[in-house]
Structures are given as structure tokens and as C-alpha cells.
Amino acid sequence: MARRIADGLAGVGPEGWRQLDAVFALTVTSGFAEVVYTDGERSMRAEPPAAVVELVGEHRGLVAELDGEPWWRLLVRLSAEGEFEVDYDFGDEPFPEGQLFEPEAYRADLEQFPREVLPVWLAAYVGHGGRQARTPQEAAASARADRAGRVWPVLAENEFPDFPEMWARWACISAAFVAAGSDWGPRVLPSMGWFESSRRGGATLYSLPGGRAVLSGGVWESPNLDAAYNDGASMPNFYAGAPEWVANPVLNPRAATGLMSFVYWWEGGRWYRGESPSAEQCATAVPGVWTANTVVGIVAGLAAAPPSAQQRAAAAALVSAAEVGVVTRETVENLFGHDGRFDIDGAMYQLTLAGVVAALPQQMPEEEAIFRVRSYIRPRS
Numbered sequence: 001m002a003r004r005i006a007d008g009l010a011g012v013g014p015e016g017w018r019q020l021d022a023v024f025a026l027t028v029t030s031g032f033a034e035v036v037y038t039d040g041e042r043s044m045r046a047e048p049p050a051a052v053v054e055l056v057g058e059h060r061g062l063v064a065e066l067d068g069e070p071w072w073r074l075l076v077r078l079s080a081e082g083e084f085e086v087d088y089d090f091g092d093e094p095f096p097e098g099q100l101f102e103p104e105a106y107r108a109d110l111e112q113f114p115r116e117v118l119p120v121w122l123a124a125y126v127g128h129g130g131r132q133a134r135t136p137q138e139a140a141a142s143a144r145a146d147r148a149g150r151v152w153p154v155l156a157e158n159e160f161p162d163f164p165e166m167w168a169r170w171a172c173i174s175a176a177f178v179a180a181g182s183d184w185g186p187r188v189l190p191s192m193g194w195f196e197s198s199r200r201g202g203a204t205l206y207s208l209p210g211g212r213a214v215l216s217g218g219v220w221e222s223p224n225l226d227a228a229y230n231d232g233a234s235m236p237n238f239y240a241g242a243p244e245w246v247a248n249p250v251l252n253p254r255a256a257t258g259l260m261s262f263v264y265w266w267e268g269g270r271w272y273r274g275e276s277p278s279a280e281q282c283a284t285a286v287p288g289v290w291t292a293n294t295v296v297g298i299v300a301g302l303a304a305a306p307p308s309a310q311q312r313a314a315a316a317a318l319v320s321a322a323e324v325g326v327v328t329r330e331t332v333e334n335l336f337g338h339d340g341r342f343d344i345d346g347a348m349y350q351l352t353l354a355g356v357v358a359a360l361p362q363q364m365p366e367e368e369a370i371f372r373v374r375s376y377i378r379p380r381s
Contacts, residue, residue, distance in 0.1 A: 001059045002086040006078040008052040013037045014044055022048060022076040023099065024056045027109035030101040063088065069115050073099065091119045100125075120221050121259060123229035128258020131235050139239070139247035146241050153241030153272040156264060159279035161289060163213045163266040167193065168322040169289040170205060171354030175347035176299040179336050186287040188354045201285030206250040213266035214245075216252040217285040222261035224277065229258075238263040240274030261285075295319050303335050303342075311335060326358040327351050 009020050014037055022035040033048050033056070048056075056074060064070035073089035094100070103126045110118075110126070118126075134142070145151075160166060170186055170193040177185025186195035193205035195217075203217025216238075218225075227233035238260065239246060246265050254260040262276040262285070276282075288294045300307035300315035307315070314335035321327045329348055336342035351357050364372075 001055065001062065002074070002076060003084060005052055005055050005059065005074075006076050006084055006086075008055065009035050009048055009076070010078055010080075012046075012049055014039075017080060019077065019079045024048075024053070024074040024076075025072060025095065025099040025101070026057065026060050026070075026074075027072075027101060027105040028112050029108045030105040032099050032101075064113050068113075070113055091122045093119075094121050117230050120226050120229060124225065124258035127229055130258075132238070132255040132258055132260050134239055134247050134251065134255070136244070136247045136249070139242070140244040142239060143242065143244040151241050153265075153274055156271040156273050156279065160215065160264060160271050160286075161291070162269070163207075163211075163271070165292075165323050166289050167205065167207060167213070167354060168325075168356050169292070169295045169319065170195075170287060171351055171356050172295055172319050172322050173287050173289070173298055174354075175332070175350040176302040178350050179332070179342040179344065179347035180302045181343055182302070188350045190353055193354075195285075195287045197284055197287075199284045202252070202254070203282070203285045204250075204252045208245060208250065211266075211269075212245065214250040214263070215265070215271075215286075216250075216255065216260055216263040217282070218252065218254040218259045218261040219282060219285045222259075225259065225261055236275035238274045238276055241272070242274055243267065292316070292319050292323070299335070321358075322351065322354075322356040325356045327356050328358050328360065 006020070006022070009022055010017075013020055016039045017037040018040050020035055020037050022033070025032040031053070033053050035046050035048050037044050037046065059074065060070045069090065071088035072091050073095065075085075075087040075089065077083075077085040089095075106122065106126045161169065171188050174186045174188045174193070178187075184198070186193060188194075191207045193207075194202075195204075196202035200220035201218060203215060206214045208214065224233075224236050228235045242263070242265060246263065248255065251263070252260055262273070262282045264271050264273045264276065264279075266272075279286075283290075288298050296312060296315045296319055299318060300312045303311050303315065314331075318327065318331050318335055321331050329344065332344055332347050332351070336344060336347070348357065
């Protein structure tokens with residue numbers, strides 16, 4: 001039947017096509033279908049004929065009858081020489097943009113075709129019910145209730161590095177990835193560190209006034225979330241004993257989609273957590289900020305492969321300077337050089353946003369000084 005689908009698409013392809021790639025995404029209430037024909041130089045997108053789409057629906061029903069669980073997406077490839085491939089997508093990874101329907105579509109499909117287990121991301125998508133969200137109003141009420149009920153957080157001793165060092169190390173790794181021109185690696189934004197790993201985990205680190213911070217994120221296929229969504233277990237109370245400032249504006253975006261698996265907060269010089277797993281179980285979602293030596297190895301490795309002893313020493317100097325807030329441009333150039341191969345300006349911007357650059361006195365050029373004075377006094381006569 002899958003081959004008949006491919007042949008039906010081949011029969012309506014443009015003249016000279018060499019390969020077709022089709023994708024069909026279906027539930028009992030929603031559908032998406034697209035075929036792309038290529039001739040080796042150009043590609044053309046088209047909607048499959050109605051007869052083919054009808055056959056695809058029959059195919060999904062047959063798979064459901066034979067296997068008990070129908071596919072969510074069907075992918076078909078056919079070459080002009082007759083080479084044929086077909087693949088069923090059962091949602092092991094998130095569906096591409098444009099091929100993900102509203103949660104209601106999957107709920108309706110699950111009513112007709114029940115499944116014992118869903119991938120965690122899809123189970124959260126259709127069933128998180130906002131359970132991980134925490135508005136400022138909810139946070140204030142929960143904090144008062146926790147204090148009244150003597151619900152205290154867990155002191156996370158010797159798990160994550162102290163926040164000031166962690167923040168500086170995060171900034172160093174971010175600067176190094178920017179200097180190397182890499183799209184990967186963490187980044188620093190005003191008062192926030194951001195990271196998405198190649199293993200689909202990720203975290204955000206927010207710096208708040210008063211020496212406070214919030215670290216939150218999620219690991220891919222979290223066992224705790226799997227148990228909550230697929231086995232009926234209770235969702236961990238990530239906010240047990242949390243202060244009122246641990247709320248949506250400083251939480252990782254995964255909280256809005258039900259995929260957050262840990263929350264830590266820094267207060268009074270210590271890390272605390274509610275019912276979050278240990279730092280070791282969150283490691284794949286956090287950049288390598290665990291020790292200064294770990295950061296030195298990452299940063300030096302981005303400067304050269306393998307780095308020389310001199311480059312490792314320069315990387316160590318950068319990390320040490322960042323941890324006490326006295327990084328200079330010279331510190332960065334000592335590691336990455338002056339020959340233009342690395343983006344020093346971009347790296348310095350990351351370090352500046354993190355607040356770890358030394359506040360050196362700067363002399364203002366004479367013309368600029370005169371311009372500023374004139375701009376001030378003239379409107380005031």
C-alpha cells in the first residue's frame with residue numbers, strides 16, 4: 001500500500017523529476033500532506049492528489065489494525081529509478097514545525113487509538129495542564145502557605161557551583177563559543193544565561209537583584225516526568241519551600257510546556273531545591289561549569305585543537321579573571337590572538353553582559369567631550 005502511495009505521487013509529478021519526498025501527518029481530526037519533487041537542481045512543493053491522501057488514511061488504519069498503534073507521520077521517498085523507502089514516525093522526537101497539531105487533535109486520536117505509553121514530550125504536550133506554571137500571584141500564595149505549613153526546601157549542598165562562580169564560568173564558555181563563531185554553546189543575555197544541549201536538554205540561569213538566582217530547565221525523557229505523564233504518578237513539587245520570586249518570569253520556557261524537570265534557587269549564599277532531582281541528574285541540561293578546570297578545558301579547546309600549554313594558561317587566566325570580575329580585552333586576546341580569526345568583540349560583549357569585565361577608566365577624546373558639553377549647555381541657554 002505504501003508503494004501504491006508512492007506510485008500515485010510519481011504519476012502526477014512534474015516532467016524531469018528525479019526524486020520525490022512526501023510527508024503525511026494524521027490524526028482522526030487533523031491532517032497535513034506535502035510532497036517535494038526534485039530534479040537535481042530545483043525542488044517543487046505540491047499537495048498530493050485526494051486519491052493518494054485517501055489511500056494514506058487507509059494505510060494508517062491498517063497499521064492501527066495490525067500493530068494496535070497507528071503512526072503519527074508517514075514519510076515516503078521514491079526515485080525515478082524506482083528506489084523506494086518508507087518510514088513510520090511514532091513520535092520519538094518532536095514533530096517539525098507545521099506538522100504539530102493542537103493538543104485536542106492528539107487527545108481525540110488517543111480516544112480512538114489508546115496507547116500504553118507516549119513519548120514524554122508528546123505526553124506533556126497533550127496533558128501538562130499548566131501544572132508546572134507558577135504565576136507571581138500563585139508563587140506568593142504558595143510561599144505563604146509553605147511557611148505556615150513549615151514546608152522547607154532542600155539545601156543542595158555540594159551540588160552546583162556557587163552562583164557567582166557558576167555565572168562567571170557560564171559567561172566564559174559563552175564568550176569562547178561566540179569567539180569561535182559557533183552557533184552551539186551557552187549564551188549570556190542581560191541578567192540571564194541560556195543553554196540548549198545537543199542532547200535535547202537545556203536550562204536558563206537568571207541573576208536577580210540582592211544576590212539571588214534561579215536555575216531551571218529540563219533533561220530529555222526525564223524519568224520523573226515519564227512517571228507523571230505515563231504512569232499516573234504525582235508531578236514533583238518543584239516549588240516546595242520556594243520563595244515568592246521563583247515564578248514564571250524567571251523559569252525556563254519548558255515550564256510552560258510541562259517539560260521542566262528541575263528548579264534550583266540561590267539565596268543567602270546557598271542553592272536550594274524542592275522535589276527536583278540532584279544536580280548529577282540534571283548535568284546534561286547544564287553547560288560544563290562544574291569546576292574551573294572543566295571550563296578551562298572547554299575554553300582552551302575552542303581556541304585550538306589541541307590547545308598548547310600557553311593557551312591553557314591563558315584560558316585559566318580568563319576564567320580566574322572572570323570569577324573576580326576583572327576581565328580585560330587583553331585577557332581575551334591572550335587566549336584567542338590578534339589575527340582576526342576569532343570574534344573578540346562578540347566575546348567581550350558576552351563577558352560585558354555578564355558583568356565580569358573590569359571597569360577601567362577611559363579617556364574621552366577631546367572632540368567628543370566638547371560635543372557633549374555643547375549638547376548640554378546650548379538647550380539651557
